Structures are given as C-alpha cells and as structure tokens.
Amino acid sequence: MLGLGKRDLIFLAVVLALTLAAPVLLNPFAENSGLAQFNAGYPDLMQRIAIFAIFAVGFNILFGLTGYLSFGHAAFLGVGSYSALWMFKLLSLNIIPGIILAVIMGGVFALAIGYVSLRRSGIYFSILTLAFAQMSYNLAYSVLTPITNGESGLQPDLGDPRILDAASSSGSVPPTNIFGLAMSETWKVDFLGRVFQFNAGYYVCGLISVLMFYLALRIFRSPFGMMLRAVKSNQNRLNYTGLNTRPYMLTAFVISGMYAGLAGGLMAAMDPLAGPDRMQWTASGEVVLMTILGGAGTMLGPVLGAGFIKYFENIFSKINDHVLQGWFSVFPHWLQDLLVTIFHPFMGKGWNLTLGLLFMLVVIFLPGGLIEGGNRLMRLTRRRRRDDGPRPSEAPAE
Amino acid sequence: MGILEVKGVGKRFGGLQALGDVNLSVRENTVHAIIGPNGAGKSTLLNCLVGKLIPDTGSVLFSGQSVLGRKPHEINQMGISRVFQTPEIFGDLTVLENVLIPCFAKRDGAYRLHAFETVAHEAEINAQAEAMLKGVKMWEKRAAHAGTLSRGDKRRLELAMCLAQGPKLLLLDEPTAGMARADTNATIALLKEIKARGDITMVIIEHDMEVVFSLADRITVLAQGTPLVEDEPEKIKGHPKVKEAYLGEAH
C-alpha cells in the first residue's frame, strides 16, 4: 500500500499516530507541579518542532544521502517565508497559496544556487552555498528592502490589497487561516490537572510534516535514492556505470530546497512575520546540527534532532538563576551559590554553549547520532536478554 | 575495421612518456589481451579509452565514433564497461544494490527522475541483478556491504556490475589479481562462457599467462609505452622479443 513495504507502512503509521497524539504525549506533567516547566505540549513549540523536522528531513535528502554538505539552506527557508508573506499580502490570508508559492520559490532558488555550487564538491561546495546564503541575507537587508522590508521584517497590514479576502476584514488584520479556520485556534482540554492544547496550526504543520516524511521515505526506497547513496559511496564508479551525477545532485538539491521553502512558508503561516535573520548562516548551521545530532542518512534521525534541539532550546532558555537556586536549595548556602555560578553560563541565553558541548559529545562518541545511540541501547538490552536465556521466538543472532 | 581502433595514441606525464605511439585494432567479438611488464602503460591506455585521461596525440574510435572529449558516463553509454585494477565498487551499498545500479543505468540511461518508484518493486531489474550475481556465485552474499568483501569477491562483483550492463566492449584490468587459484579458474570459466556467446568484445590486461593463453584471440605486448608485437597466442609464446621484454623477467 502507498508504494511501501509492510515494515515501512507500520513505521509511517507510528509516526502519524505520534504526531496526532503529540499534544497529549508531550504534556505529561500536571499544570501546578514543579515539573510543568518540562512539558512541551505548547502549540508554539510543537509547531516549531514540526516545521524544523520538515526542514531537516529535506536537508537529509541532500546531505544524508549524497554527503554534500550545504551550508546555505536557510536561504531557501527565508525565501519561502517571504514568498508566503507576499501571498498573504497580495492574495489572501488563507495560507494555501502562500505555502504553494513558498515551495515553488524554494525550488527555483535552489535550482539557481545548486546549478552553480554543484560545479564543485567537498569543502568548496559548502563554501559556495554559504556564500550564496550570506549574499541573500545581505540583499534582504539592503537592496531588496522594498520586497523584504529590511530589518523590521515583512508582515501583513491593513493596507494590503488581498484580492481574494480583503472584503471580509474590518478594523484589524485577520489571522492566517485555512478557509476560515484560524491557525491560532486552540481547543483546551482540562484533564487530571493537565491542560492539553489542540491547536489548528500545529495540526496543519504536523500533518504536512507526516506527508513530507512519507515522500522522503519513498525517495529513500527509490532507484533515485539509491543513486544518491551511490554518489556518496563512489562517484567515479557511478560515472563509469553510465550515470551522470550532476543532474542527480541537482535534483536532490532542488528537492531539499523545496522542503526548506515549505518549512519557511509554514513558519510564515504560523506567525506572519519574516525577517532576514531567518536566512543567516547560524540558521543554516542549525539544520546541519539537527541532522548530524539525530543521525544523518537515517529516516528518523533528522526528526529526532529537530525535536531534541527545539525542545531543549525551549527548556533551557526558561531556566534562569532563580530556577537554579530553587534546584540547589537543599545544599548549604555557599555550595548553592557555587553551583548556580557553575551552571549559569549554560542556561538561559547560554543554551548555545550547552548545545555546542552536547554536539561535540555526540560527534565524538556517537558519530551516527542519536539514532545510533538508540540502536546501541537496543542491541545492549537484546544481548542482555539473550544472556538470560534465548527465547524461542527470537531471530537468530547475526 | 575493428570495433575499437586506437591510432597513434601518446600520453606524457611530466617527463615520463607513458604511452608512445600506440596502435591497436580490436575485431568485434574477439578477446584481445595486452601484456607487458609493470609500468608499461597498460592501465594508462585503458584510461584513455574510458575518458579518465585524454591522450596528448592520436585518436580512439569505437564503432566508428570518436570517444575522445566525451565524459566517462557518455562513453559507458556507448557500450564500454571497465573493470579497474583496484576494484571500483560502491563500498557502502549492499552487494545486490551494486548490481542493481548498472541494471537501472542500462534501462534508464544517464539520468532519470525515478524518485517515486520503489527499487524492491522493479521485478525485471531485480531478476536481472539476481541472475548476474548468481553468474559470479555471489548471490548468497547479496545483503553484505560491498566494502566488507574480500579482494577477490570485490573483483567478481565488479565484473558482475560490468556484465549487467551488457556492454559491447568490456575492458578488464587484471580481473584475477589477488584471487585464489580456485576463484581464478572460476573467473576464467565465466569469461570463456561469455566469450562463447559471441556478442561481446573484450580487452584484457593480465599478468597471469594461464588466463591470457586460455582466453585471448590476439595478444599485444606493450613495453615502455609502445607495442612490441601483436600476434596470435601461439606465435607470441615463442617470440624472442617477448621473452626478452616480458616473459623473461616476470614470474
């Protein structure tokens, strides 16, 4: 079914179920308990995780399969955001046209940048993509201000033509929506002291991300995906086997650019404001981190990486000295102060420091990313179970 | 005129004249062996045929068309496949995938956007790959990563990959080097079988004289970048120049 084998189908079903149930699963702690700060079931955070998962899954089609490391993918994200916003301003606050244009423009820009950058490989390719992305960033700040509104960012306002739905608004700019269902619409359900928030915007992002995950899965299992892995493994042999690597690479680049454009479009749809920082190199670096942290070249790795980084970014940035003091209040005063001083640089705004350390640890000890960590754990427990006496149903050891 | 016509090919690396003035004419559906001492320029000559190197002088015609200036994948699509001296395979891919890729390349050409088809559902291609792997007795190892194979297995895999394309001209650069005797014999048997089908031309570089004399229709002896003699195997065996340049010193 759906062109997938049985195992992949089950895999996809699990991903879909987790996505649908996320508002509940990510909110395990009661609202008034001290652990509530570790909840992640907020619409805003869940939207961001879903959007960055799309970004990272697309990036992984390029980097994970072919090994070509682009350092400029945030440019396509930014282009997607600006494109979507222009549709919101010119056509309608219904997000569908905006998102479609975001995907198209992400692809068009990727075609242009990929065409040039793919003339080189390795570090030169990375530098070329980085240069293009920084150029886009600077252009958005300067020359292109009429299109991007420069530093203050682009957002819908009352004076917009909005050909399709201008008549319906009066007094204030209506929210972004799908046929009238506002992205900010949230149903709150109180249950056992927990407040579950079912948000329209999250479900739009979540369902689209499952769809994009499905498409990526198809690509991984396709002859095309196999050729991309062959590029990474031995480009020479591929050429001497009669295959032209350039168009394969360019297609992969464009596909991943369209994923980035889509992510940018969704970002604009959730929060209709786009600034140039979305295109900065730090944003390009973030998707690289997500993919490597989760496990490049695996299906689930980039999703895990995106979730991991966005979740901990959210948690850590909430932890200030006051919270730290609370944690260490059991210790004598001098020790409490010392611990707070030690932990302070890693919390709040210092979250990037923690992320950097984590990243180093993963790259050194788990080069395959979190996925490899999970696999190792699984193998370990399986071995332990086997030591206890093998079960008859278990598959023979490899 | 032969299917492969090499005329006056020369190649210089800095101060080293790796190929002098090489002329070679290979008739269709025959096996042509090139022998010669280490560093004679045998691999360099093949490099000039597949687009890895562009010769400084001369011309290379395949089926009447020049191959010079064409990219490796274009030359391959003309019908030339090559087994390299050091195996060129997809080390991170499975043995089966290694053979599937040339099967796809044969069917789909240099590029096709088959992003939403599924490898496992391509029954015909999978059957071809299976037959190819069984042909080199590698089917049992289909799930292994090619990079983990022994040297001999890598060579057989590479041979299967080349054969999977059904090339008109197969270039073999020491296809049995590093193989155990039994594997060498199996490879000879396989190559003989392919030769017997009568629809493929082979150029084979080989140090193992048993392989050469059991397969070749004609033999060229290359030394220091120039062909010394070209003749039938029987005549080459006793040729004084050959003894002097090659057979005398190797083995």
Ligand SMILES: Nc1ncnc2c1ncn2[C@@H]1O[C@H](COP(=O)(O)OP(=O)(O)OP(=O)(O)O)[C@@H](O)[C@H]1O
């Ligand atoms: N790319 C290159 N750059 C510089 N010199 C080269 C290059 N390729 C080959 N040579 C030199 O050209 C000469 C011929 O090399 P070639 O590999 O063609 O020999 P061969 O006949 O295949 O030898 P062998 O039996 O050892 O494989 C050698 O001296 C080699 O060092």
Ligand SMILES: [Mg+2]
């Ligand atoms: Mg050689």
